[in-house]
Amino acid sequence: MDKLWNRWVGSSKSKRTKTQTRRMRRRRLRSESLETRKLLAANLFHNEAFPEDVNEDGEVSALDALTVINAMGEEGTAEPIGSLEPLSAQGNADLQQRRRGRMTDVNNDGRNSALDALMVINRLNRQRHENNRDDAGTDVPGADDPNESPTDADTTTDEIRSIDGTGNNVDNPDLGSANTPLLRVADNDYADGISEPAGADRPSAREISNALSAADPDGTTNERGLSSFVFAWGQFLDHDIDLSLEPETNGESFDIEVPAGDPLFDPFNTGEATIHLTRSEIAEGTGTSVDNPAEQVNAITAFIDGSQVYGSDQATADSLREFVGGRLLITEDGLLPNDDNQGVLAGDIRAAENVVLTSMHALFVREHNRLADEITAKNPSLSDEEIYQEARTIVIAEMQSITYNEFLPALLGDDALSRYTGYDANVDPSIANEFSTAAFRFGHTTLNDSFRFVDDDGNEIADDVSLANAFFQPEMLEETGIDPLLKYAASTLSQEVDLEVVDSLRNFLFGPPGAGGFDLISLNIQRGRDHGLADLNSVREAYGLETYESFDQITSDANLASELESLYGDVNNIDLWVGILAEDHTENGSLGETATTIIADQFERLRDGDRFYYENTMSDREIREIENTTLSDVIARNTNLNSLQDDVFFFSPEISGTVMAQASTTTTSTSDGEGEDLFAPTLIEEDALETLARDSGRQRDQGQDASGRNDRGQKDRPRDDGDRDTPLEPMVGAVLELVDGEGTVVDVAITDEMGRYRFDSVDESGTYVVRMALSDDYVVLGNDALDVQLNNGEENYRGMDFVVLV
Structure with missing residues (x-):
């Protein structure tokens, strides 16, 4: 990977505010072996990023190993080994203070031992190995011990991540790849245990939407100061990791009943109005018996691998490339080009859903091409394919770091996810049905009812556009560019994460009622029933959480608890999407306990089960560079915006x-x-x-x-x-x-x-x-x-x- 980084000459912002430093929790670098990883798993270091840097002088050297050995001698009967004479008196005092603080206990097992020294030596050997690789990435002859066997991480760095996700897990090559079944954590709730939709004894999804999700006309902004980037990045990320498609032909209808007299969907009180839904495609060979129930398919790769930018199949990936200089196709104005059908050309079919999402796609195509140009300038002899893959690797790493170090801490709180301890081949990274069909659809509640166009000074430069009029309008960017919409997302509070959803989504999704319009909330509820999702309490039990015994345990809002009871009657019969958004939020996050648990579990598995995850493949220096690249930096490098806050996920002036x-x-x-x-x-x-x-x-x-x-x-x-x-x-x-x-x-x-x-x-x-x-x-x-x-x-x-x- 050093060969890759030597060609990446883009600048990165290293200065952080105190607030941002708190939110961006530094994660452990990979260890040399599985055994060492296990020793590191529960470690808490003063110097968390580099525990082997015992004397905290900024580098791992023989002096660190010597310090550990001397500490071992001081604890036992042996005399200290070696001499620390070259250190100043102050240096010796500092060293003694660190010893008293147990900095020499590198693996944090409560004692100074040979294992601590061995960890330092292993780090030294790895640094020596990395520093002695030539510019092409191959070992310099004679630079290392010829008998030294490469580590798993070393062999991974020479591989290229596949477009379709196959081969990530060597023993189970299909894990996390495109067109594989969604994972189901809780038992299905199909009416017949096989494939018939759940929820036949529950109210109509539209009735629930009308009762619980009508938005306050004045809006309810996020109480923790989350900006609209919580939805912008959330949707962009979602389109990288999951997509359930409907069959192209012969799809089974599962329409939503509309209550008679619904003011928008049944204004003439016919009692016959419905909102159309086609059931999701199921995996071939499933749905044949209670022992083999229907399982829906994830049409794209599960991994955070930039598939919304690069595609999840080779044909799509090839269609996006210039095949010159490693670049992706882009217009002269820096926008997504059109395909043969005059739709936008992108790695994901949903790229034109709204203009903010389309702007995010254009941003990361620009970032790829920026990197490709810089790699080419430094190494003009590289082939188009080599440049493309190196730029792609860096973009994916940036997306992963933004997700784990900015987005998830902002949404869930700093400590919602466990610490990274290295790749685990036993972890299944597949997307859980409970995650994609319910928990990660929280973002629908965060959208405002209009998008602003904002200049670099924070002022509006054009009239707002209604969200209802921003669906599938990518041509709008030809007049505005992406800058005003990205600035809007960073400079506007999101709506609160709750059951309320703006009219553009609840009543006018993709058009007016009766003329192509939908209710996204009804669709969310009905899709959960289509997929046979278990009820809230069953899912909580499957994830190891205590079940609720009454509606007022779900929410402290007495009116909401009463509405839930009126609609469902039984606390064990609540639709999952409804239940997780009705919950009181956790102390440090913007979601309830159930959604937080489901999302944390999913992203831990996406991280730990990804052999190409950036912390498992990159060198220490590369990791520092990646983690010093925030979403704000990516925007600043590829637009004319220069006044963004460091952490664009918060708007809190x-x-x-x-x-x-x-x-x-x-x-x-x-x-x-x-x-x-x-x-x-x-x-x-x-x-x-x-x-x-x-x-x-x-x-x-x-x-x-x-x-x-x-x-x-x-x-x-x-x-x-x-x-x-x-x-x-x-x-x-x-x-x-x-x-x-x-x-x-x-x-x-x-x-x-x-x-x-x-x-x-x-x-x-x-x-x-x-x-x-x-x-x-x-x-x-x-x-x-x-x-x-x-x-x-x-x-x-x-x-x-x-x-x-x-």
Whole structure:
């Protein structure tokens, strides 16, 4: 892999914020053998990335092995071996401190032993082996011991990942490959145990949708600050790992009954309206008996291998290539080209579903070609195939790192997945039916009802487009390009993960009702019944979770619990998709316990069962480079956007300040006739007070009109030149308003006992004004409104202060 990386000369961003560092949990590098991996599995290191770097000097050297050996001697009766004389006195003190912190216990088994030293030596040998490979990737003659046998990881680096996923598991070549059955974790719930749909005793899917999923007209944005990239990456990723198709001919209908009088789907109260659904294709030879029930097919590879960009079969992969310089086909404007049927040419058939998804496809085709061009420039003698495969390998690694180090921690919380301990051939990476047909469809609840077009400053540059009008409209990008939509996804809060879904998906999916339109929620529920998915409690039990005994254990929302009980009657009969989205969220994530468990299990298996997973095949240096490449970096390298936040999965700007009041100075007579000040704030000169009012915050110049009134019609209080000392104290309970560019008040804040206020739930980027609410109780000194320009999700406006006279 070093040969690959030496040709990749693209820059990467290494600087991270504290928040991002916390979210991006560093994963263990592969070990030299299975036995060593097992020893490492439960290890917790101060230096987690490189535990063999005992003295933490940034490299693994013979000094680290010597330090371990000396520590062994200090614990026993033997004298320390070797000498640490070259170290300074401070270096020796640091080393002793590390020993006391058990840094020398490399495998974390509670003692210093020869195994710790052996791990350091193995790391040294591997580094020597990697450093002595020539630019073509072959061993330099005589550089290594000719009797040294290559490790499993070394042999993997010389292989190329297949397009269709076959051969990843050497013993079971079809595991995770295209056109293989979905995995089923819980027993099926088919009505006949063979293939008949589940849920015959449940309400119509549309009835459930109407009762539970009608969206609040004002929307409900994500409470953890997840941006719209949670859906953009989630959908892009989903189209890399699973696809259930309907038969091309002779498909079996499983239409959804529409309640009589449904205002959209049965407006004339016929009682005969339905929403059409064709049952999914099942694997050949399945569905013959209760011992051989129907199993649906995953038409694409299960692995995170960029199949939405490169395809899951050779014919598709070839159709996407220029066959010159390792490049993929792309238009002069950097967009996906059209195929022979005037559809977009992409690795996945769903690439045109919406314009944000199409933008993501174009982004990663650009990234592939950027890498291919840089590889070509550095090594012009390479063949087209060599360049293509090297660029493809890097793109796949980037997708894997973004998924595991950014997307999943943002969605599930930092510690939802187990730590990586290396490839395990016994792990089945196949996609679970419970995952693809229910849990990973959480993203449908996160979409907003419209897409914005946003420039690099965070401002809208065109009218919003309704989500209902953004389906299958890739030609829209010919006018806008992909930049405004990617900036939108990073600069707008997603909707909350819950049962509410916007009208564009629930009532107008792919068209109006009666004219091709669908209800995506009804389709999700009905598809689960088509696939014979088990109910919520049965799935929880299959995944090792406790079952629910009552509806109020599922959700703390009493109204929702009551609706569930009214619809289902029995807590053991809830459709899986409904149940997982009704659950209260986990403490650190945006999903309930069931969905979190299903998703974590799936992505652990996709990682651990992938022999070509980037941490299992790349060198330490390559892994660091890959993990220093965020989705923000990929966007910046391939667009004209340069103001994105480092972590585009969060949009959480803050605006804060204080309101201080000039308090009246009231006196009362004392026994000696002296006046006593009832207030004890600090006194400042009035000139300084006015300077503070004028300079506080990042304010604009509001000015006054000829009448002496400011822009909001308030007249400034005349100053008393005789009073030179002005006391200030915090103003409690002051009301501040956040106003958007259209003059709409989008949020209100009230000052606390220290006069402080904060706006921390802004929905989107753009131009705002912070102002004091109109009141007869005070007059604002200086400007009563301050301008704010929110460019990205990490903006933090502090010191937006006001001073008032009361």
